[in-house]
Amino acid sequence: MSLTLFLSLIALVLVCAIIQRVAGMGLGIVFAPYAVVLIGAHEGIMLANLLGGLVPVVMLPRIWSQIEWGKVLRLGLPAIAVMPFAAWLSSISPPAPLYLVVSTLVLLSLVISVLLARVHTTVDGVPVQIGTGVGIGLGTVLGGVGGPAATVYAVLSRWPALAMVATLQPLWILVSFVSFGSKLAWDDGQLPDMPVWVWAAMLGSLVLAVGLGEALQRKLGELGIHRLVIVLGFIGAALSLWTGLRLLLG
Secondary structure, three states, X not given: OOHHHHHHXXXXXXXHHHHHHHHOOOHHHHHHHHHHHHHOHHHHHHHHHHHHHHHHHHHXXXXXXXXXXXXXXXXXXXXXXXXXXXXXXXXXXXXXXXHHXXXXXXXXXXXXXXXXXXXXXXXXXXXXXXXXXXXXXXXXXXXXXXXXHXXXXXXXXXXXXXXXXXXXXXHHHHHHHHHXXXXXXXXXXXXXXXXXXXXXXXXXXXXXXXXXXXXXXXXXXXXXXXXXXXXXXXXXXXXXXXXXXXXXXX
């Protein structure tokens, strides 16, 4: 790997971690598709899963009091339950079709959720949260993008922004590390071989991102955060679709 590639990954980690502090998601939406292109599908998703678990750990002390633990369980347990199956599926299937299927389904779900939100429809409850958790688990393992499923739920349930940002963090810790372990067990996954200084710079970026993200979050406000979440959902699905097409076409 080249110095330019290392610096690109560090900058990408910083930007995505800032976005995650503002909107509750970032590593699982923006980082994963770019990492796949930069360093390959398997190593890119493994790195995205590892960092996707570390970013919320850094954030937890600042958002602990706003976490809705009931939703963490109702979203997180179904996500974890489907991850071994998803890891097995990814180990026997070529990555391109999986990316295309996941991204297409997510794009359709996002469009439907935005249209329903415009007619002031609210969709929530335990079955919806369980279904969202399943979508998060499948998306995280198969494509490294669990965020868009959370975006659909946030839009449909009209989830208050600050509670959403806080509650998603322990959820990402759960699904990211379980996905990491599942792919390590089923798919012989491995992290990219990078110098120690690159890993140190990435960890430093995570700490820096918390402060920068908090300042930006205060400026955006509730409506601005919700709009950013919707935009991120579409970006994540589009990037995943682009990654699948790129892998399919060689």
